[in-house]
Amino acid sequence: DTAVSQTPKYLVTQMGNDKSIKCEQNLGHDTMYWYKQDSKKFLKIMFSYNNKELIINETVPNRFSPKSPDKAHLNLHINSLELGDSAVYFCASSLWTGGAGNTIYFGEGSWLTVV
Amino acid sequence: DAKTTQPPSMDCAEGRAANLPCNHSTISGNEYVYWYRQIHSQGPQYIIHGLKNNETNEMASLIITEDRKSSTLILPHATLRDTAVYYCIVPPGEGGGNKLTFGTGTQLKVEL
Numbered sequence: 001d002t003a004v005s006q007t008p009k010y011l012v013t014q015m016g017n018d019k020s021i022k023c024e025q026n027l028g029h030d031t032m033y034w035y036k037q038d039s040k041k042f043l044k045i046m047f048s049y050n051n052k053e054l055i056i057n058e059t060v061p062n063r064f065s066p067k068s069p070d071k072a073h074l075n076l077h078i079n080s081l082e083l084g085d086s087a088v089y090f091c092a093s094s095l096w097t098g099g100a101g102n103t104i105y106f107g108e109g110s111w112l113t114v115v
Numbered sequence: 116d117a118k119t120t121q122p123p124s125m126d127c128a129e130g131r132a133a134n135l136p137c138n139h140s141t142i143s144g145n146e147y148v149y150w151y152r153q154i155h156s157q158g159p160q161y162i163i164h165g166l167k168n169n170e171t172n173e174m175a176s177l178i179i180t181e182d183r184k185s186s187t188l189i190l191p192h193a194t195l196r197d198t199a200v201y202y203c204i205v206p207p208g209e210g211g212g213n214k215l216t217f218g219t220g221t222q223l224k225v226e227l
Contacts, residue, residue, distance in 0.1 A: 004158075041200075042218075042219070043153075043215075044217070045214055045215065045216070048214070056214060090158050090159070092158070103161045103164075104161065104215060105161070106158030106159045106160070107158050108157060108158050109156075109157070109158050
């Protein structure tokens, strides 16, 4: 049983295209996240949703739009893809939004390559 | 955020204890120390967290100095599967575990 699953695992697409990455968690968690890991391996938070409500929105271009149809799903849609969007995108979830012991569980990542 | 400083890399012989240090001299009184690791091509994995007292779980032990300005993650019997990048993170605010900022971490290489 995969706790946090995301699809696709690998995605190669051309500049200017629109693509989506889907994420699902079966842990019963209320909070979900998107993180981005760039070519230098820095891992940064992009968005966080708590029970379908956006609670963290870091400085991310408007081309990135998260959508949470229910608290078990958080999808990431990217418009007009650019070369600089090439990265590994990690979905994650946690039981709640903060406080001690708020363990965050990460998915296996989606490797996006824009050519 | 309380900035953390870790050595970029460490080596450890299989079966020996791996001691990974972390400096967080600007940590506030209510901020926790979290440790995660990332095995190559996988998502980050939670290891352990603590506030003041030393902590132990099935994966590791966390030793936090009395002044809380540094900590050490201990893997008691390192195996080849423990080769990974280890991140020491101090999220902002009380508990603060929901906004993790990953630095460059320590690349631990466990060898035979």
